[in-house]
Amino acid sequence: MDNLWLLTEERPKPSVVLQIINMYCTDFADSVSVLGEIKIKPIIENGFFKFIYVVENLSVGKAHNIFIKTVSGNSSFLDFLLFKQPNAPTEGSSADNLIMAIEETKTSDDESRNTGVYQRGSKFVYITPYYRNVRLYMLYNEELEAREEKKPSDTSVFGTNILLTLGVTVVGKDTSRWFRPFGNLDELIQFKAAMRMPPAGNVPITIKKYDNRIEVSGRLAKPATAGNIGHDPNIGALSMISACIRKLGWTKDIVITMHGVTQQYVNRTHGKNKFLYICNILGMKLDGLNMPPQVAMPEFYWHYEQRSEKMADILLHLQTMYHGMYCVYENHAGCERGYFRSKRGQLITLPKKDSSGINNLYLPDVVLYDEPTDYVILVEGKMLSTLQLGIEEIENYDSIEQEYIYPAYGNVHIMRCVSIFGGNCLHIPHEKVLFYLANNGRIIINSNAPQCIRRAFAGTGVIYD
Structure with a gap:
């Protein structure tokens, strides 16, 4: 089966x-x-x-x-x-x-x-x-x-x-009342034309049809004078609109206008830019620029991850979930940022700045709480090659502890530590490393690990060092 x-x-x-x-x-x-x-x-x-x-x-x-x-x-x-x-x-x-x-x-x-x-x-x-x-x-x-x-x-x-x-x-969103697919190209254009225009000074997204082309305006550069392709919402919007234009039967040119992109940027990045890949897929042009004749897209759509720090901290997170611990906060590399969970179960969106409004609020990759022992573990995930950076970063967790963890969880025991992925170490690479995952899957846990971590990995045969 x-x-x-x-x-x-x-x-x-x-x-x-x-x-x-x-x-x-x-x-x-x-x-x-x-x-x-x-x-x-x-x-x-x-x-x-x-x-x-x-x-x-x-x-x-x-x-x-x-x-x-x-x-x-x-x-x-x-x-x-x-x-x-x-x-x-x-x-x-x-x-x-x-x-x-x-x-x-x-x-x-x-x-x-x-x-x-x-x-x-x-x-x-x-x-x-x-x-x-x-x-x-x-x-x-x-x-x-x-x-x-x-x-x-x-x-x-x-x-x-x-x-x-x-x-x-x-x-997960009711589409029966407010939403329906566009029936034809004119309906798409008319709907967009009826939408409210952005504030003065912003480049509006407009769709204009001519006999031999459709022009879609929208700024791609961010900031406006950078000449790059960095405006993610507009990258998505212009990609979707152009794909919809093709889906509704248009076979002639689609030209993106008022984009702010320079020829130098296109020449330099056409082999590694997702929007230029999509221009290649849909046959789109950037107004006033010479498009590369052929954009070489990546050979494969995906690959198994072997180069990200999250391999270790996600493993630690998931292994501890069913042994008395739960996740207070998660911000795994490349993953969607989570909410801060209070002891009462309230979900809080953490700000980018601490209470001063000036300093950054430094956030671990995962925060774990063990209720039986009243223990909170703040984990910074790193690759073996960036171990030293992780050791330095865990010194910046004063604000999240004082402003969020202690108010929500009381006088808990707190551990700051690093999880590491990569290489083929046979021993814990530093005393601040709680959890190590080698490239071949070997797991080594610090011999000073709290009881809640030992409990979570009991019977798995992991090494303590």
Whole structure:
């Protein structure tokens, strides 16, 4: 029987995995049973992590197991890829059976109109040359308390209508009342023209149709005088709009105007810029610039992650979740930033500055709390090559401790430490390193580790040093 393989750059969450499996069962005529608390557990054998997580207490009728592996995109990458096959997917293999590609966000229309709709839109365009027949999904996963439903912004309606036109299934947001795919090109253009214009001085996004071209205006440079391609919301918006124009049957030129990009920037970066990749996919041009005749896109869409510090701190996070500990805060490298969780369960968005309003609020990659021993562990994740930087960074945690941890958790015991991934050390590389994961999966834990960490790894065969 086949297995389900979920590949992701994110720290996998049981609630999100359940949503994805429910989506799979709905669209692929399968059934799901929840047998208890859903657990995502690393496979550790004789002290070695196999770089695979297995989902427990979630059973699918037409699949044997649900496995999760950590990957990274070689450029723009959707958050989750779901394969159905016996063995793990192979990098670049055309024989693999990718059935779903999912982008997940907890950003609502209230929090950020551009981020919630536009900023992620280019990902749905970029995947198409690599996987042409995969089903695409936008999953809204709101963690905060439900808000009263109200009419969404025009930006939200416009962006969501484009996603629906492109064949993206929207989950977690009711699309029956406010949203529908565009029926034709004129409808798209008329809707955009009726939207409120931005403040004076900003470049508006407009769509103008001529006999031989469609012009879409929008600034790509950030800041405006940089000459680069760095305005992420507009990268997403212009990618989505252009893809929708093609979807609705336009075969002539699409020209991006008022973009602010220089010829020098295009010449220098055309082989490693996601928007120029998308220009290549859709046949778009930048007004006034000579586009490169051929943009060499990355050979593969994704690769298994072997170069990120998050490999160690996500492993530590997930292994401790089911042994009396829980996550207070997470900011794993390359993953969506989490909320700060108080002891009462309140979720708080941490600011960028401390209470002074001047100094940065330095944040660990993960903060773990063990209720039985009243112990809080602040973990800074680093690669072996950046160990010294991690040791220096944990000295900056005074503000998060004084302003958030002690007020929310009382007079707890606090440990500041570093987790390390990479290399092939046979011993803990520094006394401040709590947790070490070697390239071959060997796990070494500091012999001074608190009892809660020892409890979490009991019976796994890990080395203490």
